[in-house]
Amino acid sequence: MYKIIDGKKISQEIKDELKEKVSALKAEGKNICLAVIQVGGDPASSVYVGNKKKACAYIGIESLIYELPEETTQDELLELVRKLNNDNKVNGILVQLPLPKQIDENEVIQTIAPEKDVDGFNEKNVGALCVGSKGFVSCTPSGIIQLLKRSGVEISGKRCVVIGRSNIVGKPMSLLLLRENGTVTICHSRTENIKEITKQADILVVAVGKPKFVDETFIKEGAVVIDVGIHRDADNKLCGDVDFERTAPHTSAITPVPGGVGPMTVAMLMYNCVSSVE
Numbered sequence: 001m002y003k004i005i006d007g008k009k010i011s012q013e014i015k016d017e018l019k020e021k022v023s024a025l026k027a028e029g030k031n032i033c034l035a036v037i038q039v040g041g042d043p044a045s046s047v048y049v050g051n052k053k054k055a056c057a058y059i060g061i062e063s064l065i066y067e068l069p070e071e072t073t074q075d076e077l078l079e080l081v082r083k084l085n086n087d088n089k090v091n092g093i094l095v096q097l098p099l100p101k102q103i104d105e106n107e108v109i110q111t112i113a114p115e116k117d118v119d120g121f122n123e124k125n126v127g128a129l130c131v132g133s134k135g136f137v138s139c140t141p142s143g144i145i146q147l148l149k150r151s152g153v154e155i156s157g158k159r160c161v162v163i164g165r166s167n168i169v170g171k172p173m174s175l176l177l178l179r180e181n182g183t184v185t186i187c188h189s190r191t192e193n194i195k196e197i198t199k200q201a202d203i204l205v206v207a208v209g210k211p212k213f214v215d216e217t218f219i220k221e222g223a224v225v226i227d228v229g230i231h232r233d234a235d236n237k238l239c240g241d242v243d244f245e246r247t248a249p250h251t252s253a254i255t256p257v258p259g260g261v262g263p264m265t266v267a268m269l270m271y272n273c274v275s276s277v278e
């Protein structure tokens, strides 16, 4: 029988630990403030920004939400980021992605001061992760490490396969698993004979962005499967990159969608905000 890795429960534990830390920091006169910028009205982004605002309120972090119009220019956005970089009251800055097409996402990310880049997307933080020095780590992959550790899944020495090579998930995920002494392979859209590789995984992290891409034919019996995707299927029901019904019976543990990786991203963002002050 497989175990369901409960991201809702584990993220709640983390938020409760952080809530205590924040009240201790407040007693020392230290406040935490996160600025969140959303450009345009993408409905999914609005839900994510709303979740971040709610989590801040729960933990005791002040949030400043900037909702900019769809037609915001690159210069206007950069000006706001620079203003927040120079505002001593603001500890963390997050620009919700994706951004409208007239905006150069990379330039915006690289303009955020590395010490306020709680998303961990700035090159300085990515570089720090790569060489193993201190810095902010991207929230979804660090949340996955927490899910594994708090579920008692051993990473050290295990064969870890990551499907996906994005800057937000795939690449930092691989580096974090390596830091935990996993033996890591990255698969992507050009990988040949992908199932031959994924079938060797003790831990399989799926971040391909394709609904139900992975089924039981991709996995070794008893593997741990982490599903980063979130989509709507033909019946408008939420589903992940993994076909849960078909895959779960062949795993030892698996994350559901919803209620797996998703809530961990917000919890780790809160963790990064707290550590920006600590």
Ligand code: GUN
Residues within 6 Å of the ligand: 094, 095, 096, 097, 098, 119, 139, 140, 168, 265
């Ligand atoms: N859009 C989807 N995921 C993320 C994330 O983790 N951070 C930001 N800033 N935007 C996102």
